[in-house]
Amino acid sequence: MSKKIAVYGSYEAKFPAKQRFWKKRKDGIRQRYWKKTKRTKKAVESGRYEFHGKGRELYKAVIKAHRYMPKGFVDVSAEKFLEHPERYGLEGEWIEREVES
Amino acid sequence: MNILKGTVWKASGLKEKWNHNSILGITDTETVKLDFDNTPLKTVKYWASRTCRWFKLGGFIVLKSSENHYHVVFDSRVSWSENVSIMAWVCLLFYGKILAKLPLLRYFIMQCIKQSSTLRVSPKKDKLCPRVVFCNGKQEKQIHEFLSFRKLIKDIIRKMLKEKCLFD
Numbered sequence: 001m002s003k004k005i006a007v008y009g010s011y012e013a014k015f016p017a018k019q020r021f022w023k024k025r026k027d028g029i030r031q032r033y034w035k036k037t038k039r040t041k042k043a044v045e046s047g048r049y050e051f052h053g054k055g056r057e058l059y060k061a062v063i064k065a066h067r068y069m070p071k072g073f074v075d076v077s078a079e080k081f082l083e084h085p086e087r088y089g090l091e092g093e094w095i096e097r098e099v100e101s
Numbered sequence: 102m103n104i105l106k107g108t109v110w111k112a113s114g115l116k117e118k119w120n121h122n123s124i125l126g127i128t129d130t131e132t133v134k135l136d137f138d139n140t141p142l143k144t145v146k147y148w149a150s151r152t153c154r155w156f157k158l159g160g161f162i163v164l165k166s167s168e169n170h171y172h173v174v175f176d177s178r179v180s181w182s183e184n185v186s187i188m189a190w191v192c193l194l195f196y197g198k199i200l201a202k203l204p205l206l207r208y209f210i211m212q213c214i215k216q217s218s219t220l221r222v223s224p225k226k227d228k229l230c231p232r233v234v235f236c237n238g239k240q241e242k243q244i245h246e247f248l249s250f251r252k253l254i255k256d257i258i259r260k261m262l263k264e265k266c267l268f269d
Contacts, residue, residue, distance in 0.1 A: 003250045005257075006126040006219045050128055050217075059257045066123060073215075094122035096226060 004075075005058055008048035011069040013092025014040040044095065047071065049088075053078035067091060121261070125223035125254050132243040133158060133175040133187050134218045136166075138204035145171045146235060148191060153238060156187055160238020162248075164220075164231040172220045172231050176244045185213055222254045230255065 017039040022030045047070035051061045061078035068089030074081075081088055133152075137145045142163070149161045152175070159176035166172055179187070192209045212218040224230050 003127055003129045003246065004217075005254060006128040007123050008126070008219075009123045011122075055253055055256075058253070059260060062125065062257055063261065066121060096122045 002052055004050045004052045005062060006048060006050050007062060007065045007070075008046075009094050010044060010046045010097035011092050011094045012042055012044050013069045013090050015043050015045075015090070017041045044097075045069070046097075047089075048073050049081070050075040051078045051081065057082060065089070066094065069094070121223075123223075124221055124225050125258060126219045126221045127247060127250050127254065128215075128217045128219040130181040130184060130217045131178050132218070132247055133177070133179055133184055134220050134247075135173040135188065135191060136205065136208045136220060137171045137173065138208075139169055140171065140205075141169060142171060142234065145173065146237075148195060149173045149175075150237060152187065152191055155190075156183075158187075159242065160236070160240055160244065162233050162237075162240065162244055163235035165234040166221065166231040167228040170228070171234070174220070174244055174247050176239050176242050178243055181216060184218065188212065188218070222251055223258050230258075 017037050018034045019037050020032055020034055022032055025031050049061075049065050049070045050073075051058055051065075053061070057078035061081050064082060064085050068085045069092040070089050074088045076088055133156075135149070135152075137148070142165075145163055149163060152158065153161050156175075157177070158179075161173055161175045164172040164174070188209045192206055195205055196203055221231060
């Protein structure tokens with residue numbers, strides 16, 4: 001396995017807010033559902049990118065990773081990430097917080 | 102960098118303040134890496150050389166991450182299962198019966214979950230980049246690879262510090 005660059009930490013980003021609603025089922029039970037709304041809410045999450053690839057691409061990917069925050073644990077080649085960064089992350093910013101390697 | 106009988110007396114590295122909140126590190130499965138937090142150098146050297154001898158890992162380097170915080174990288178290439186068993190061995194012997202709320206244990210568990218081990222390369226808050234403070238034994242395999250990849254990351258950090266106006 002080749003070595004990878006890990007970019008990790010805690011970040012603040014705008015996540016799409018979900019709204020709950022209830023619907024009565026045929027059997028009479030009130031079931032709870034969630035729907036996506038256009039609203040967004042700020043939340044603090046922790047995430048991690050693991051990039052592999054060539055030097056120049058890695059550099060560009062690390063720079064991009066400062067704008068797009070990872071959606072959880074993202075293991076991707078730097079080249080693919082540079083093509084579609086919005087697929088792997090959402091816009092936000094890294095914040096200072098204690099994290100484990 | 103002067104190396105005399107294993108101890109590195111003078112190390113040069115990045116001195117500028119890192120003004121980003123993200124952390125850069127090296128991650129792989131085949132290099133044995135350990136993170137000793139709140140442990141004096143003497144203890145770190147003892148555990149590194151004991152592990153190195155027991156598992157025949159060739160050699161090791163100790164990097165100072167901050168005051169009383171050290172990283173250790175071993176030279177031999179190992180499989181992930183061997184890597185985990187080595188980390189677990191050190192962890193168990195290091196702490197004996199008191200295993201809860203301890204940094205090395207926390208590090209070990211995290212790496213087991215991720216199935217690869219990571220060590221920090223970039224500065225973090227008020228901590229500097231980890232730098233080499235001790236060398237022992239062979240350095241030509243995984244240590245050589247680790248150090249060359251670390252150089253690549255440091256180059257990226259340098260470039261980012263130069264072009265920090267991009268982020269401001």
